[in-house]
Amino acid sequence: MPTPKRLTCQMCRSKEPHEPLTSNEKGWLQRQLGNRIGDDYYKCVNTRPDDKVCLSIRRLSVEKHFRLTKRLPDNPDDLD
Ligand SMILES: [Zn+2]
Known part of the structure; x- marks a missing residue:
């Protein structure tokens, strides 16, 4: 499993400090x-x-994987 890292x-x-994406976050990004x-x-x-x-x-x-910076939603409910 991926572990938290300083990146x-x-x-x-x-x-x-960076953390691996949760499965919910990963699903959101995949969509x-x-x-x-x-x-x-x-x-x-x-x-x-x-x-x-x-x-x-x-x-x-x-x-710089994304051409523009990409953020997760602030509200975890928005991941669905
Ligand atoms: Zn940052």
Whole structure:
């Protein structure tokens, strides 16, 4: 299983704690992208100055995987 890691974040522009996507989050991203994805997608869990969690998504080996930065929804209910 993937484990939490410190990775660079394109939105925070610094090295921040990242966690692997949950199965709900992974399902949401797969529907967004229209294809299946592996276990190497991580979300930034750094708390931003506005008190929101960053939630920017990246791949383990590729910081700029998405042409534009991509975030998970702030509300977990929006993952469904
Ligand atoms: Zn971030």
